[in-house]
Amino acid sequence: MTVLLQTLATGVALAGLYSIFAIGLSLGWGLLHTINFAHFSFVLLSAYVTYELSATGGWDPLTTIVVTVPLGALLGLGLQLFVTTFKIDVFGTLIVTFGLFLMFEAGMAMQWSADLRRIPAELNPYFTSALVIGPIRVSMLLAISTVMALVTCLGVWWLLQHTATGRGIRAFVQEPEMAAAFGVNYRSLALVIAGIGGATAGLTGTVLGMYLSLTPTIIEVWIAVVFAVVLLGGLANPIGVMGSAFVIGMVESVTRQFADPALARLAALVVLIIALVFRPEGLFKRLVEEARE
Amino acid sequence: MNLRRIFPPRVVAVWLVIYVALLLLPTVQGITGFPLYNLIFLYLVFFWITQATSWNILSGYSGYFSFGQAAFYGGGMYTTTILGSRYDWDLLPTLPVAALVGAGIAFLTGLLVFRLRKLSGEIFALFTLAVALGIGALVQNWRVLDGGRGIVLGQLDYPDLLGDTTEMLYYLGLTLAVIALLAAYVVQRSRFGAGLFAIRDDEKVAEAIGVPTFRYKMLIFTVSGALAAASGGLHAVQVGFISTDVGFGLRVAVFVILMSVVGGRRHWFGPLLGAVLIQTVTDRMAGAGYAEANQIVLAAVLIAATLFLRGGISARLVERPLPPVLGFVLGFVGTFVAGYPAITAAAWGMAVGLVVLFVPDRFLPQRRSWTRGGSAPGGDGDGSGAGTDDGIEDGHRIEGDEVIEPSDPASPTKETGR
Amino acid sequence: MSTTQTSTALLSCHGLVKTFGGLHAVDGVDFDLYEGEIRGLVGPNGSGKSTMINVLSGHLTLDDGQIRLDGVATERLQPHRIAELGMARTYQIPRPFGTLTVRENVEVAAHFGASEPQPDDVHDEAQRWLEFVGLAGVADELPDTITLHQRKLLELGRALATRPRVLFLDEVLAGLNPRELAHGIDLVRRIGSLGVSIVVVEHLMRVILDLCEHLTVLNFGKVIAQGEPEACLREDAVVKAYLGDAHA
Numbered sequence: 001m002t003v004l005l006q007t008l009a010t011g012v013a014l015a016g017l018y019s020i021f022a023i024g025l026s027l028g029w030g031l032l033h034t035i036n037f038a039h040f041s042f043v044l045l046s047a048y049v050t051y052e053l054s055a056t057g058g059w060d061p062l063t064t065i066v067v068t069v070p071l072g073a074l075l076g077l078g079l080q081l082f083v084t085t086f087k088i089d090v091f092g093t094l095i096v097t098f099g100l101f102l103m104f105e106a107g108m109a110m111q112w113s114a115d116l117r118r119i120p121a122e123l124n125p126y127f128t129s130a131l132v133i134g135p136i137r138v139s140m141l142l143a144i145s146t147v148m149a150l151v152t153c154l155g156v157w158w159l160l161q162h163t164a165t166g167r168g169i170r171a172f173v174q175e176p177e178m179a180a181a182f183g184v185n186y187r188s189l190a191l192v193i194a195g196i197g198g199a200t201a202g203l204t205g206t207v208l209g210m211y212l213s214l215t216p217t218i219i220e221v222w223i224a225v226v227f228a229v230v231l232l233g234g235l236a237n238p239i240g241v242m243g244s245a246f247v248i249g250m251v252e253s254v255t256r257q258f259a260d261p262a263l264a265r266l267a268a269l270v271v272l273i274i275a276l277v278f279r280p281e282g283l284f285k286r287l288v289e290e291a292r293e
Numbered sequence: 294m295n296l297r298r299i300f301p302p303r304v305v306a307v308w309l310v311i312y313v314a315l316l317l318l319p320t321v322q323g324i325t326g327f328p329l330y331n332l333i334f335l336y337l338v339f340f341w342i343t344q345a346t347s348w349n350i351l352s353g354y355s356g357y358f359s360f361g362q363a364a365f366y367g368g369g370m371y372t373t374t375i376l377g378s379r380y381d382w383d384l385l386p387t388l389p390v391a392a393l394v395g396a397g398i399a400f401l402t403g404l405l406v407f408r409l410r411k412l413s414g415e416i417f418a419l420f421t422l423a424v425a426l427g428i429g430a431l432v433q434n435w436r437v438l439d440g441g442r443g444i445v446l447g448q449l450d451y452p453d454l455l456g457d458t459t460e461m462l463y464y465l466g467l468t469l470a471v472i473a474l475l476a477a478y479v480v481q482r483s484r485f486g487a488g489l490f491a492i493r494d495d496e497k498v499a500e501a502i503g504v505p506t507f508r509y510k511m512l513i514f515t516v517s518g519a520l521a522a523a524s525g526g527l528h529a530v531q532v533g534f535i536s537t538d539v540g541f542g543l544r545v546a547v548f549v550i551l552m553s554v555v556g557g558r559r560h561w562f563g564p565l566l567g568a569v570l571i572q573t574v575t576d577r578m579a580g581a582g583y584a585e586a587n588q589i590v591l592a593a594v595l596i597a598a599t600l601f602l603r604g605g606i607s608a609r610l611v612e613r614p615l616p617p618v619l620g621f622v623l624g625f626v627g628t629f630v631a632g633y634p635a636i637t638a639a640a641w642g643m644a645v646g647l648v649v650l651f652v653p654d655r656f657l658p659q660r661r662s663w664t665r666g667g668s669a670p671g672g673d674g675d676g677s678g679a680g681t682d683d684g685i686e687d688g689h690r691i692e693g694d695e696v697i698e699p700s701d702p703a704s705p706t707k708e709t710g711r
Numbered sequence: 712m713s714t715t716q717t718s719t720a721l722l723s724c725h726g727l728v729k730t731f732g733g734l735h736a737v738d739g740v741d742f743d744l745y746e747g748e749i750r751g752l753v754g755p756n757g758s759g760k761s762t763m764i765n766v767l768s769g770h771l772t773l774d775d776g777q778i779r780l781d782g783v784a785t786e787r788l789q790p791h792r793i794a795e796l797g798m799a800r801t802y803q804i805p806r807p808f809g810t811l812t813v814r815e816n817v818e819v820a821a822h823f824g825a826s827e828p829q830p831d832d833v834h835d836e837a838q839r840w841l842e843f844v845g846l847a848g849v850a851d852e853l854p855d856t857i858t859l860h861q862r863k864l865l866e867l868g869r870a871l872a873t874r875p876r877v878l879f880l881d882e883v884l885a886g887l888n889p890r891e892l893a894h895g896i897d898l899v900r901r902i903g904s905l906g907v908s909i910v911v912v913e914h915l916m917r918v919i920l921d922l923c924e925h926l927t928v929l930n931f932g933k934v935i936a937q938g939e940p941e942a943c944l945r946e947d948a949v950v951k952a953y954l955g956d957a958h959a
Binding site: 484487488490491493494495497498499500501502503504505506507559 | 768769770789790791794795799800802806807808809810811815818819820822823824825833869870873
Binding site: 086088092106107109266 | 434
């Protein structure tokens with residue numbers, strides 16, 4: 001029983017991490033037609049910033065979000081401006097942001113070298129302490145990130161469903177011409193969404209900066225699993241992202257607990273492949289259906 | 294099929310001369326003693342030509358952009374490594390087995406992905422990426438294959454005829470590159486290629502005019518996988534220590550995409566151009582200790598090429614071959630005579646050639662005419678949307694709704710210049 | 712509604728049904744087309760014409776019913792197999808292969824298309840159809856540099872290069888100016904005189920009356936009239952469908 005509860009708790013914690021990582025990517029793809037490979041770079045850069053401020057600046061790592069979140073938002077805005085300026089199509093954004101990803105990777109390798117970088121344990125209480133509820137232990141960091149993820153995803157959901165911005169952007173994705181005729185200013189709404197997406201990258205980066213030993217290529221192992229969450233979640237559907245993150249988090253957690261821990265990531269990929277084959281539209285509906293054939 | 298149309302004698306002669314010259318090069322090296330490094334460098338060029346071409350016959354021709362090159366390359370690499378290091382196979386027989394493994398991985402992936410009802414380009418790209426990473430994770434975790442420690446590949450036996458390891462790699466690398474290029478060339482000029490190009494432009498319409506799209510996609514994917522895996526198998530010998538990072542990392546996909554996009558995805562020699570160019574730049578930059586700067590530059594080139602260079606270098610080169618080639622030769626000879634190493638000279642030659650290539654047309658001597666349809670079907674002339682923005686003048690064509698006079702079918706050459 | 716000559720029909724459809732969700736886009740249609748015939752397929756917007764074409768060409772799978780093309784069942788075949796049997800179509804909004812020249816567009820079709828007869832030389836075959844539709848002069852242009860009218864002709868040329876026995880023309884004459892229209896009507900007649908059976912989907916009644924000996928009128932996925940054009944258009948159900956109940 002305890003084992004089951006522990007497995008469930010770990011799954012939920014992982015789900016939190018995955019959903020906060022995936023939500024920005026999902027928004028960009030579903031609403032802005034940008035498949036942002038550079039999202040991973042934004043996250044890693046923010047992680048390094050958290051590391052730098054904390055390890056050499058002596059900040060409490062959690063407080064670095066006042067830097068990383070605006071930084072991420074700026075990066076997201078910059079990318080969106082670039083994409084609209086050059087009118088890049090969905091597929092083009094995948095290649096172009098892949099190029100950006102490589103540039104960031106090399107840039108970070110130049111700045112921080114290929115050595116492992118980790119915030120010293122004494123400066124990182126969130127990583128070392130744990131939340132203990134009865135027999136269950138969850139890392140304090142993962143508990144915090146789960147709360148962050150819940151707040152972010154629900155916030156985005158509320159924004160899309162219940163605000164003028166959200167209604168405008170959804171209308172535009174569904175019927176661009178009609179929405180434009182009704183005075184929806186896509187460009188500025190898109191910037192809002194891109195900024196939010198970037199801000200979530202900053203938030204994710206701070207969490208990962210506390211969680212991982214950083215190298216310039218560490219982020220590559222996250223690519224597949226995060227895209228799995230995005231695709232299974234149904235594009236731009238915050239609730240779907242949380243749901244699919246939960247499914248994948250549980251698969252990993254169960255694999256770790258009852259099979260070989262090393263196989264956890266592989267299991268997540270297998271879930272993605274199986275899901276794509278049988279439900280290519282994702283486990284959850286995308287928030288906005290597009291008016292395409 | 295008309296063989297003379299597929300293989301125009303003049304074209305065959307030119308490439309045959311280049312091939313024979315390359316075959317003789319190691320012997321020349323033995324006699325004149327020019328730096329051995331040049332042969333190693335050329336092997337790497339051949340390797341990248343094979344990889345990029347194998348990627349391009351799938352992704353360039355059919356339009357299905359793959360991020361999963363590593364699945365085949367790494368699969369081939371591990372096949373040769375495991376057969377050679379654990380079962381003491383000779384090198385040569387491992388290569389066809391590697392090709393089979395690559396073909397098998399591609400075939401199974403294709404069966405899964407091409408059956409999807411709503412398969413978009415983005416999903417295909419990410420799906421292939423997931424397959425490559427998935428196989429990488431499997432190999433990493435499964436003791437029978439690797440288990441995460443990596444494998445050292447010792448010396449493998451091969452026929453003495455092929456000389457020392459450097460020469461052997463050179464000859465076999467050249468052979469694989471030639472096979473890949475020949476495949477790309479024949480496909481481009483055949484009915485098969487015409488069908489693939491139709492799939493790339495509009496798959497539904499292609500199916501409606503009778504192109505067996507599923508079969509064609511499966512076939513080209515399988516061939517692509519086999520070529521990539523055979524080349525990966527050979528490359529295991531060059532690498533020596535095989536790990537999942539080497540076999541299934543992002544690097545291979547990055548480079549084949551970059552080379553093909555820069556060189557041009559719609560022409561069989563686009564990836565060849567891209568591979569030569571980018572391997573030369575990378576070699577010089579890395580040699581000078583600028584590996585990271587090189588990655589930044591290459592990534593910038595990838596972005597710029599995606600945005601501004603839709604047909605790649607090859608599209609423009611086909612339209613205007615002579616000036617850039619002359620530029621290259623002058624640049625190369627000039628720097629070489631000045632005493633720089635051959636590869637550095639080649640890099641300078643390419644720089645000059647590229648500059649000449651992208652000089653706007655009005656600064657160059659006027660062309661009298663250029664042929665587009667003069668070549669064979671599905672041929673060279675698809676210089677669509679290349680960097681040229683000199684537009685095609687309408688002139689006589691679009692005047693009211695008059696029935697257009699048929700041109701003389703005997704001379705498909707058409708004046709569109711000014 | 713099928714006529715007595717069912718056995719000799721080139722294309723014979725029986726009880727075709729295609730639904731989207733709960734909507735019956737095609738609802739029990741019987742349809743026969745004879746060798747060398749030019750048939751008009753008309754009806755108000757959303758009456759199921761386009762769905763019919765998509766079902767017959769294999770783009771959409773049929774929910775129920777039978778299709779026989781010269782006796783061969785095609786309702787479970789993939790589109791390219793149907794094309795091999797000699798069925799071709801054009802698209803309402805031209806869909807040329809964008810990176811291929813006009814000539815290459817037609818050549819691809821000549822490479823594939825009907826399995827019988829095979830062209831001796833793809834290049835010559837393409838040239839022949841380019842001249843037939845009047846595009847030989849722009850054969851080496853890219854599709855986005857030619858006019859809309861020419862792109863529509865390219866649709867025709869590409870479909871013809873597949874050597875069809877049955878050809879569906881989906882509003883191939885819509886949006887043309889009067890002179891282009893006259894040219895287009897003449898072209899369709901010439902195609903008919905080659906022995907190709909043609910189904911013309913069109914909104915312009917003048918075109919239909921000019922070209923077709925027989926009409927099939929669809930509304931809400933059902934055949935509401937079939938036969939001589941003038942007689943068809945006088946039927947109550949047809950008038951109602953087009954003009955609403957008040958005019959019946």
